[in-house]
Amino acid sequence: xxxxxxxxxxxxxxxxxxxxLARLGVYVTIRAAHEWTCEARFTPALSPEDQEGxxxxxxxxxxxxxxxxxxxxxxxxxxxxPDDSGRLSLTAHEPANDRPAGSRRVAPPG
Numbered sequence: 001x002x003x004x005x006x007x008x009x010x011x012x013x014x015x016x017x018x019x020x021l022a023r024l025g026v027y028v029t030i031r032a033a034h035e036w037t038c039e040a041r042f043t044p045a046l047s048p049e050d051q052e053g054x055x056x057x058x059x060x061x062x063x064x065x066x067x068x069x070x071x072x073x074x075x076x077x078x079x080x081x082p083d084d085s086g087r088l089s090l091t092a093h094e095p096a097n098d099r100p101a102g103s104r105r106v107a108p109p110g
Contacts (some may be wrong), residue, residue, distance in 0.1 A: 003031065003032050003033065003053050004029065004030060004031045004032070005028070005029075005030040006027070006028065006030075007027070007028060007032045007068075008025060008026070008027055008028075008043065008069055009025075009026055009027075009040070009066055009067060009068045009069060010023055010024065010025055010026065010066075010067045011023075011024050011026055011040070011064040011065070011066055011067075011076070011078065011088075011090075012024075012064060012065040012067060013057045013061075013064050014065060019049070021057065022053060022054065022057055023036060023100065024042060024046070024050070024054065025044070026040040026041060026042055026088070027036075027040065027041050027044045028040045028090070031056065036091075036092060037089075037091075038066075038076070038089070038090040038091070039081075039087055039088065039089060040087070040088040040089075040090055041086055041087055041088070042086065042088075045086065058078065058080065062077050062078045063075065063076075063077060063078075063093055063105050064076055064077075064078050064090075066090060067092070074092060074093075075092070075093035076090040076091060076092060076093055077090070077091050077093050078090055079091075079093075091110075103106065
């Protein structure tokens with residue numbers, strides 16, 4: 001079993017199960033050592049307008065769907081790496097029981 005994966009994917013921000021507000025291409029590097037880690041970069045780089053939209057969505061909720069080109073999906077929490085490199089850190093989303101009823105839901109996998 002390989003301990004890493006590199007390739008293109010898409011991160012999507014879903015307002016609800018039928019409305020995707022953002023679909024952005026990324027190049028991901030995933031490593032599995034003691035735990036799963038994933039780093040991503042936008043491909044192509046975001047325009048200033050797209051960056052502004054992405055920043056807005058991140059402020060609302062950093063929960064995205066990571067959609068692999070092969071068809072698999074994974075819910076991830078996204079954090080911008082604070083070194084101005086444009087890198088993103090993605091971690092597998094673990095639902096919290098403290099989310100209020102009616103909070104945003106993401107699209108189902110597939």
